[in-house]
Amino acid sequence: MRAPPSDLPQITADILERLRERRPRVHCITNAVAQNFTANVLLAAGAVPSMTIAPKEVATFVRRADALLVNLGTFDTERQKASVKAIGAAGAARIPWVLDPVFIDRSKPRAAFARTLIGKAPRAVRLNAAEFAALAGGKHEAEALARYAAAKNTVIGLTGETDFVLDAKRLAKISNGHPLMAKVTAMGCAGSALVAACLAVEQDAWHATAAALIAMGVAGEIAAGRARGPGSFAVEIVDALYGLDRATLVANARVN
Amino acid sequence: MRAPPSDLPQITADILERLRERRPRVHCITNAVAQNFTANVLLAAGAVPSMTIAPKEVATFVRRADALLVNLGTFDTERQKASVKAIGAAGAARIPWVLDPVFIDRSKPRAAFARTLIGKAPRAVRLNAAEFAALAGGKHEAEALARYAAAKNTVIGLTGETDFVLDAKRLAKISNGHPLMAKVTAMGCAGSALVAACLAVEQDAWHATAAALIAMGVAGEIAAGRARGPGSFAVEIVDALYGLDRATLVANARVN
Amino acid sequence: MRAPPSDLPQITADILERLRERRPRVHCITNAVAQNFTANVLLAAGAVPSMTIAPKEVATFVRRADALLVNLGTFDTERQKASVKAIGAAGAARIPWVLDPVFIDRSKPRAAFARTLIGKAPRAVRLNAAEFAALAGGKHEAEALARYAAAKNTVIGLTGETDFVLDAKRLAKISNGHPLMAKVTAMGCAGSALVAACLAVEQDAWHATAAALIAMGVAGEIAAGRARGPGSFAVEIVDALYGLDRATLVANARVN
Numbered sequence: 001m002r003a004p005p006s007d008l009p010q011i012t013a014d015i016l017e018r019l020r021e022r023r024p025r026v027h028c029i030t031n032a033v034a035q036n037f038t039a040n041v042l043l044a045a046g047a048v049p050s051m052t053i054a055p056k057e058v059a060t061f062v063r064r065a066d067a068l069l070v071n072l073g074t075f076d077t078e079r080q081k082a083s084v085k086a087i088g089a090a091g092a093a094r095i096p097w098v099l100d101p102v103f104i105d106r107s108k109p110r111a112a113f114a115r116t117l118i119g120k121a122p123r124a125v126r127l128n129a130a131e132f133a134a135l136a137g138g139k140h141e142a143e144a145l146a147r148y149a150a151a152k153n154t155v156i157g158l159t160g161e162t163d164f165v166l167d168a169k170r171l172a173k174i175s176n177g178h179p180l181m182a183k184v185t186a187m188g189c190a191g192s193a194l195v196a197a198c199l200a201v202e203q204d205a206w207h208a209t210a211a212a213l214i215a216m217g218v219a220g221e222i223a224a225g226r227a228r229g230p231g232s233f234a235v236e237i238v239d240a241l242y243g244l245d246r247a248t249l250v251a252n253a254r255v256n
Numbered sequence: 257m258r259a260p261p262s263d264l265p266q267i268t269a270d271i272l273e274r275l276r277e278r279r280p281r282v283h284c285i286t287n288a289v290a291q292n293f294t295a296n297v298l299l300a301a302g303a304v305p306s307m308t309i310a311p312k313e314v315a316t317f318v319r320r321a322d323a324l325l326v327n328l329g330t331f332d333t334e335r336q337k338a339s340v341k342a343i344g345a346a347g348a349a350r351i352p353w354v355l356d357p358v359f360i361d362r363s364k365p366r367a368a369f370a371r372t373l374i375g376k377a378p379r380a381v382r383l384n385a386a387e388f389a390a391l392a393g394g395k396h397e398a399e400a401l402a403r404y405a406a407a408k409n410t411v412i413g414l415t416g417e418t419d420f421v422l423d424a425k426r427l428a429k430i431s432n433g434h435p436l437m438a439k440v441t442a443m444g445c446a447g448s449a450l451v452a453a454c455l456a457v458e459q460d461a462w463h464a465t466a467a468a469l470i471a472m473g474v475a476g477e478i479a480a481g482r483a484r485g486p487g488s489f490a491v492e493i494v495d496a497l498y499g500l501d502r503a504t505l506v507a508n509a510r511v512n
Numbered sequence: 513m514r515a516p517p518s519d520l521p522q523i524t525a526d527i528l529e530r531l532r533e534r535r536p537r538v539h540c541i542t543n544a545v546a547q548n549f550t551a552n553v554l555l556a557a558g559a560v561p562s563m564t565i566a567p568k569e570v571a572t573f574v575r576r577a578d579a580l581l582v583n584l585g586t587f588d589t590e591r592q593k594a595s596v597k598a599i600g601a602a603g604a605a606r607i608p609w610v611l612d613p614v615f616i617d618r619s620k621p622r623a624a625f626a627r628t629l630i631g632k633a634p635r636a637v638r639l640n641a642a643e644f645a646a647l648a649g650g651k652h653e654a655e656a657l658a659r660y661a662a663a664k665n666t667v668i669g670l671t672g673e674t675d676f677v678l679d680a681k682r683l684a685k686i687s688n689g690h691p692l693m694a695k696v697t698a699m700g701c702a703g704s705a706l707v708a709a710c711l712a713v714e715q716d717a718w719h720a721t722a723a724a725l726i727a728m729g730v731a732g733e734i735a736a737g738r739a740r741g742p743g744s745f746a747v748e749i750v751d752a753l754y755g756l757d758r759a760t761l762v763a764n765a766r767v768n
Contacts, residue, residue: 033547033548033563034548035289036292036441037548039289040487044486049441051329052329054330055333057362057366060363061362073563074564074566075566076564076565076566077566103562103564106569107568107569107572108572110569183555184555185548185555228748229754230556230754231556231746231750231751232748234487236484236488238485242485242486243484291544291545292545292697295697295698296697296743300695300741300743306615307585308587308619309588310589312621313618313622316618316619316620317618320618491743492743494744496741498743499740499741
């Protein structure tokens with residue numbers, strides 16, 4: 001498996017620049033807990049979010065968007081139907097989409113639904129170790145992750161103390177981030193939305209996924225330096241993402 | 257078309273004072289992305305929000321409220337039904353209501369629904385230029401806006417770099433505000449809710465609409481002076497609205 | 513009626529310590545306005561929130577949780593069904609649950625539903641004076657509260673300028689808190705969620721309820737000292753709860 005190119009931080013900075021210039025539309029089907037924070041993270045990074053799940057219009061919104069996020073954080077019937085419609089529209093229009101199978105380790109029907117969606121060609125899957133185990137039935141060692149990514153022809157972004165970003169052949173380990181990120185609800189959901197935004201401006205899904213997670217991690221470290229606790233951290237990470245410049249990004253990215 | 261009275265900032269300060277004294281109840285049918293921020297903006301200004309969309313009780317909540325907001329930000333069946341019930345109850349009880357036709361430029365069924373609701377006598381419509389084009393089919397020049405306001409017997413509050421507030425005969429141009437307002441989700445939605453709150457304490461709907469947009473704009477400028485990015489801006493604008501006093505308002509309002 | 517033990521602040525500190533150590537899972541059926549803030553308050557205190565209301569999985573989430581919150585803030589059909597399923601699962605698995613009958617004073621069907629749920633043995637009910645009147649049909653004097661708590665075999669946590677925590681025999685009056693707490697939406701909802709979290713680590717429901725309200729009140733006072741208005745207050749109270757240590761808690765708790 002190839003190590004990441006030494007210029008991944010520069011590539012990340014390029015992608016963030018394109019986000020701010022092009023202002024891609026990102027349609028998000030996500031849970032009610034995460035909607036507001038996710039929208040604000042996308043806006044801070046330069047993207048334009050929309051969030052409708054209404055059956056009459058979700059396909060139209062997706063067709064006019066540049067990327068799609070499907071987050072399973074609330075597994076209600078309405079969102080399930082919206083997800084299927086949205087993914088269908090994205091497939092037909094060749095719009096990249098990201099799956100975030102939140103909490104599938106806690107709910108078998110949700111895990112089964114996630115496995116169905118994996119068959120519909122997400123460009124990336126952002127999840128944690130417990131969710132990967134529920135999805136793929138195995139351990140989250142680099143080899144297992146790469147095999148799964150190869151089998152499903154997708155990119156896996158597995159977040160934790162170290163983030164792993166893999167496709168069939170490439171692996172990046174990102175050591176950025178801060179423990180306070182786990183103390184703010186919807187932080188992972190917002191990270192997945194940022195993966196979708198990056199896919200809107202970057203063809204290489206492995207680069208896009210790594211860029212989003214590097215940006216979140218570096219912003220998280222900056223935010224932690226300014227925060228007193230998780231309340232101010234949630235505010236500061238949005239500001240940090242908004243203000244993140246190339247020099248800071250390159251100086252602080254820890255990727256190998 | 258008449259220019260605004262030179263005492264519009266003073267009138268705005270009067271309205272904000274009445275909001276804090278009378279604490280009107282504002283019922284909001286709004287999208288899930290906007291609910292929390294909208295409720296906090298209303299509370300900061302002195303109003304008391306409620307947000308239920310349940311069919312069994314929405315009419316009761318509206319009848320006991322002093323104003324109603326109908327925001328189309330998520331066009332789900334449940335909210336559509338709640339909107340129709342709520343507007344019916346508001347009409348019967350002569351409670352003023354505001355329409356915010358979010359994103360109708362992106363969805364034809366949503367635009368059609370908005371056009372139906374316009375027939376049900378909203379006291380004000382708060383929207384942006386793209387939404388006005390989708391609603392009225394034309395340009396958003398002052399004359400077109402005034403004609404539309406006259407035809408529908410309502411007040412138009414069109415927000416953008418400059419905000420335009422029009423009824424059939426009067427026009428106010430408000431130059432307050434800050435670009436960070438477009439970087440926080442639900443800022444427009446919260447502004448519309450504040451229009452509803454002002455309608456609860458001010459008979460003249462043109463005054464009420466202008467007052468809400470002046471207050472948001474001035475608070476936005478104060479917030480921008482204290483914020484590092486859109487995360488802290490969203491916090492600071494709530495604080496600024498809460499603390500906005502007559503002298504600051506009058507000194508900073510830019511209306512012509 | 514017995515006065516509270518003089519070591520209630522120490523007991524509160526013990527409970528908060530156990531929350532941080534054990535990280536109990538708290539499943540919340542709560543309104544969309546409150547979900548994000550509630551989740552962040554729980555995370556700040558050390559608990560792990562989940563929020564699904566989907567019929568297929570809500571019982572499973574509850575069975576794997578350590579406590580349950582049922583908040584009636586949005587009385588939609590989906591949440592009503594989820595509440596009944598969740599409470600059934602909690603009862604079968606002997607998981608403690610809390611009822612927060614939000615705004616039942618504004619809606620008769622909601623009040624009727626709350627009265628049904630009271631029959632299903634909540635370990636605690638957190639509400640305000642108007643909600644208590646709608647629930648119990650009487651005044652909220654200490655004797656009436658105690659009689660109601662005895663009749664329903666539950667603990668009543670009635671919040672207001674002074675908070676009252678009662679079971680059949682014990683009464684604690686908590687004088688902590690700050691007026692800004694009423695200026696942030698979902699503050700009461702989040703307090704109820706914290707009651708549920710405390711029930712997960714404390715057998716004595718009266719201790720657990722008092723602990724949650726003391727912690728919220730002391731955190732609110734710390735936050736008020738750092739905040740400029742309700743926007744920053746909402747951020748600071750999360751930080752304050754996260755950082756609350758035994759010495760500060762004991763020095764600031766005002767209970768009699």
